[in-house]
Amino acid sequence: MRCVILGGAGFLGRHAGRAMAAAGYEVWSIDQTMIEPAGSAPWLAGEVQANCFDLPAWWDRCGGGIDVVVHLASSTVPATASADPVLDVQTNLAGTLGLLQALRGKGGKTRLLFASSGGAVYGRPQAVPLAENHPTLPMGAYGVTKLAIEHHLRIEEATHGQSYRVLRLSNPYGEWQRPHGIQGVIAVFAYRALHGHALDVWGDGTVVRDFVHAADVGRAFVAAARYEGSARVFNVGGGEGHSVNHIISTLEQLLGREIERRIFPARPFDPPVNVLDIQRAWDELRWKPTMAFEEGVAKALEWLRGIP
Amino acid sequence: MRCVILGGAGFLGRHAGRAMAAAGYEVWSIDQTMIEPAGSAPWLAGEVQANCFDLPAWWDRCGGGIDVVVHLASSTVPATASADPVLDVQTNLAGTLGLLQALRGKGGKTRLLFASSGGAVYGRPQAVPLAENHPTLPMGAYGVTKLAIEHHLRIEEATHGQSYRVLRLSNPYGEWQRPHGIQGVIAVFAYRALHGHALDVWGDGTVVRDFVHAADVGRAFVAAARYEGSARVFNVGGGEGHSVNHIISTLEQLLGREIERRIFPARPFDPPVNVLDIQRAWDELRWKPTMAFEEGVAKALEWLRGIP
Numbered sequence: 001m002r003c004v005i006l007g008g009a010g011f012l013g014r015h016a017g018r019a020m021a022a023a024g025y026e027v028w029s030i031d032q033t034m035i036e037p038a039g040s041a042p043w044l045a046g047e048v049q050a051n052c053f054d055l056p057a058w059w060d061r062c063g064g065g066i067d068v069v070v071h072l073a074s075s076t077v078p079a080t081a082s083a084d085p086v087l088d089v090q091t092n093l094a095g096t097l098g099l100l101q102a103l104r105g106k107g108g109k110t111r112l113l114f115a116s117s118g119g120a121v122y123g124r125p126q127a128v129p130l131a132e133n134h135p136t137l138p139m140g141a142y143g144v145t146k147l148a149i150e151h152h153l154r155i156e157e158a159t160h161g162q163s164y165r166v167l168r169l170s171n172p173y174g175e176w177q178r179p180h181g182i183q184g185v186i187a188v189f190a191y192r193a194l195h196g197h198a199l200d201v202w203g204d205g206t207v208v209r210d211f212v213h214a215a216d217v218g219r220a221f222v223a224a225a226r227y228e229g230s231a232r233v234f235n236v237g238g239g240e241g242h243s244v245n246h247i248i249s250t251l252e253q254l255l256g257r258e259i260e261r262r263i264f265p266a267r268p269f270d271p272p273v274n275v276l277d278i279q280r281a282w283d284e285l286r287w288k289p290t291m292a293f294e295e296g297v298a299k300a301l302e303w304l305r306g307i308p
Numbered sequence: 309m310r311c312v313i314l315g316g317a318g319f320l321g322r323h324a325g326r327a328m329a330a331a332g333y334e335v336w337s338i339d340q341t342m343i344e345p346a347g348s349a350p351w352l353a354g355e356v357q358a359n360c361f362d363l364p365a366w367w368d369r370c371g372g373g374i375d376v377v378v379h380l381a382s383s384t385v386p387a388t389a390s391a392d393p394v395l396d397v398q399t400n401l402a403g404t405l406g407l408l409q410a411l412r413g414k415g416g417k418t419r420l421l422f423a424s425s426g427g428a429v430y431g432r433p434q435a436v437p438l439a440e441n442h443p444t445l446p447m448g449a450y451g452v453t454k455l456a457i458e459h460h461l462r463i464e465e466a467t468h469g470q471s472y473r474v475l476r477l478s479n480p481y482g483e484w485q486r487p488h489g490i491q492g493v494i495a496v497f498a499y500r501a502l503h504g505h506a507l508d509v510w511g512d513g514t515v516v517r518d519f520v521h522a523a524d525v526g527r528a529f530v531a532a533a534r535y536e537g538s539a540r541v542f543n544v545g546g547g548e549g550h551s552v553n554h555i556i557s558t559l560e561q562l563l564g565r566e567i568e569r570r571i572f573p574a575r576p577f578d579p580p581v582n583v584l585d586i587q588r589a590w591d592e593l594r595w596k597p598t599m600a601f602e603e604g605v606a607k608a609l610e611w612l613r614g615i616p
């Protein structure tokens with residue numbers, strides 16, 4: 001069984017690839033960049049440096065006959081999608097549509113697993129935890145594009161029989177998440193705390209978010225690759241919420257010292273609580289997160305100690 | 309008060325322009341083509357031949373300071389969007405996003421009225437008539453793009469204060485609708501019947517659809533241009549369904565003779581009934597259709613007598 005990871009050199013791509021390999025798949029990474037240092041991704045059968053959306057550029061180079069495509073490719077994060085929604089549409093949406101068209105000619109046995117966003121597609125929560133049937137009223141371009149791709153996947157199955165599953169991820173964290181980005185609060189906080197820098201907190205720190213360890217996300221892709229039931233869209237979250245204050249106190253416990261905070265005014269557009277209901281993933285996929293939050297943060301912290 | 313109609317030379321564009329002019333607006337048509345014959349659109353202050361999505365190409369040529377933009381521009385119909393969804397995204401979705409970005413620099417007084425599709429955004433009806441809060445599960449690329457644009461309009465209002473209203477139209481019909489297209493069953497049937505050709509019917513002709521006369525659609529744009537309440541999305545339909553058999557019997561009555569039918573197998577993807585709930589448009593906009601179906605079909609038939 002052959003699997004390609006679109007975005008296989010990224011943070012989530014490495015976790016997904018490792019999990020798929022552990023489940024017995026021959027795993028290839030497709031990415032614009034090669035994984036460094038060379039040899040640091042021993043789970044891979046190979047890497048292809050290519051545009052993920054350009055299927056002809058990588059299909060044969062992985063040996064063809066691909067059973068599972070894990071689609072983690074994205075040219076944007078929420079902030080950059082809002083800054084340039086046209087680019088978001090022209091790369092991620094049009095790119096994924098091109099991928100679907102190219103898959104039509106490939107024998108029909110390939111299943112596409114798409115990483116959607118549980119934080120972006122629902123919009124402001126009308127009820128917490130957010131189940132998959134919650135209204136989808138995204139508050140940013142990133143979520144609109146994710147949702148449009150979900151619709152196109154549903155249509156592609158109905159009209160051309162394309163197999164797919166959608167995982168609506170909450171906020172993944174864990175080793176390989178870069179601490180210098182504009183998202184990934186756990187990595188950013190842990191890295192700053194390690195180096196003695198203050199943490200920026202908007203409001204009183206009671207805002208609650210859903211965090212899921214990336215190794216658990218990897219296992220969710222394995223479960224979705226094997227699932228033969230009728231559900232198509234699954235929330236994948238940590239199963240509980242954690243406040244900003246709790247993240248900081250967890251880091252303080254692990255580091256054995258207090259961490260300085262810089263308090264800024266609360267941001268009115270931040271919903272106070274955003275937690276995914278993951279019951280369907282358990283009922284249908286028999287998946288649930290296994291990593292305790294404190295253990296996951298400890299592992300992320302350990303990994304970050306090796307980052308300059 | 310100045311109004312531009314994007315797609316003002318088209319079937320709906322002429323009705324919208326005429327209605328806006330009758331309501332006191334100075335109306336400009338923006339379209340790739342000029343209205344022919346020249347002078348046949350006396351309601352217009354002027355025409356600009358330009359790409360509708362390229363705001364700088366037409367804004368100043370209409371005198372700027374535009375109060376209302378009626379957005380009827382579309383490069384696709386449902387069938388062509390499904391055939392080439394990448395083109396649909398790159399023109400209609402990316403084009404509308406570009407339009408929104410260009411509007412940000414124009415003083416903030418312009419209201420955008422967007423023609424969405426009540427036939428495409430809901431997907432297979434879970435209950436009839438379809439109200440605006442019915443789930444949106446489009447079954448084609450055309451509906452996905454319309455829905456994505458609706459989301460972006462909502463976000464643009466929330467983040468940049470852009471005023472907008474969405475009209476989800478059912479199947480408009482009436483004079484100026486071309487009888488040689490791949491949509492517009494009333495125009496197609498009426499024209500064929502006029503010329504003694506048989507009508508193609510899939511199944512037993514009991515499929516029910518929602519038809520709204522284009523002059524009523526024009527009045528709905530006027531109502532939406534003036535509306536200051538909190539609703540943003542409105543179904544605009546005929547208020548009742550008509551079966552294919554009823555369309556044909558209406559034409560038979562108007563023509564005073566029987567019309568030949570060619571019967572083909574029913575198409576399984578056709579929902580048996582698709583009718584919009586238009587209560588919100590009445591409650592909020594004080595709009596409801598005024599054209600009786602038989603009268604509207606008679607007017608369309610009269611207009612088609614002049615078409616070669």
